[in-house]
Every structure is written in C-alpha cells, then in structure tokens.
C-alpha cells in the first residue's frame with residue numbers, strides 16, 4: 001500500500017513537473033543526474049534548490065530513502081554536479097509566473113517595457129507552462145529569455 005501511494009505521488013510529480021522545460025546546464029555529472037534523478041520526477045526538480053554540499057548530501061539520502069537507485073559512483077558524480085551547479089552562490093531561479101516586473105527585468109536582462117509586456121500577458125492569459133508559451137508574447141525579444149532558460153522555473 002505504501003509503495004502504491006509513493007508510485008502515485010511519483011506519477012503526479014512527473015505530471016506536474018514534466019511540462020517544465022528548464023534544461024539542466026551541461027557539465028560533468030549531468031548525464032548521471034538525468035539518469036538517476038529523472039526516474040520519479042523531472043530531473044530539473046533539483047534545479048529548484050540552492051544549497052551547500054551537505055545540503056545536497058541530505059537531499060540525496062532523502063531520495064535514496066524514497067527508493068532512488070544508483071551506484072556509489074553515480075551518486076558521487078550527482079553530488080559534485082549539484083554542488084557545482086546549484087550551490088548556495090548560484091543565481092536563484094526566476095519564477096516566471098510569480099516574479100515581479102522588476103525581478104523579470106533584472107533576472108532576464110529585459111527592458112522595462114519588455115518585462116511589463118510579460119506581466120501584462122501573464123495577467124491576461126494566465127500562467128506560462130513552457131518556454132513555448134513565452135515565445136508568443138508580443139513586444140519582447142525572446143532570445144533574451146531563451147538565453148537564460150536554465151534559470152527559469154515554471
């Protein structure tokens with residue numbers, strides 16, 4: 001029964017996070033992270049956090065307790081990767097559906113009128129679900145947003 005509900009939760013998570021298209025940045029350990037951490041939820045789930053090596057160690061043991069499987073070598077690489085890419089000093093994710101106009105301007109390198117256009121569109125049409133939804137917003141230079149897609153959180 002316990003296993004069943006965990007599976008259901010995993011399926012829900014995959015559904016919820018599956019649409020988020022924030023790619024994990026390339027680097028040593030990227031492939032292991034996608035393989036080991038992408039089984040239950042999207043591996044990009046990891047990109048929602050910023051923490052120290054100890055913090056990442058704790059998150060990984062939590063995942064192992066929940067059934068995550070991998071070799072010691074894989075976990076070592078995942079830990080190095082997460083600490084390097086998502087350590088405490090790494091820039092925080094930009095929550096495209098929650099960030100204020102000023103936060104979008106600073107975080108995405110937009111002009112004031114571009115960030116205002118994003119917020120206006122979001123208010124009128126509802127939340128962005130994928131990067132493609134942002135592509136169609138009139139009045140913005142999409143290339144600026146695309147360049148920072150690894151930091152975007154939907």
Ligand code: HEC
Nearest residue numbers: 009010036037039040045046049060063066067068069078
């Ligand atoms: C066996 C399935 C499974 C695997 C494999 C897995 N996770 Fe998770 N993960 C979960 C579940 C279930 C939750 C939600 C649990 C909760 O909210 O307490 C979660 C939540 C998270 C969260 C959100 C914060 C938190 O602590 O709840 C992060 C970050 C995370 N996982 C990272 C990882 C990383 C990194 C890996 C690879 C080492 C990984 N996960 C592998 C099942 C898994």
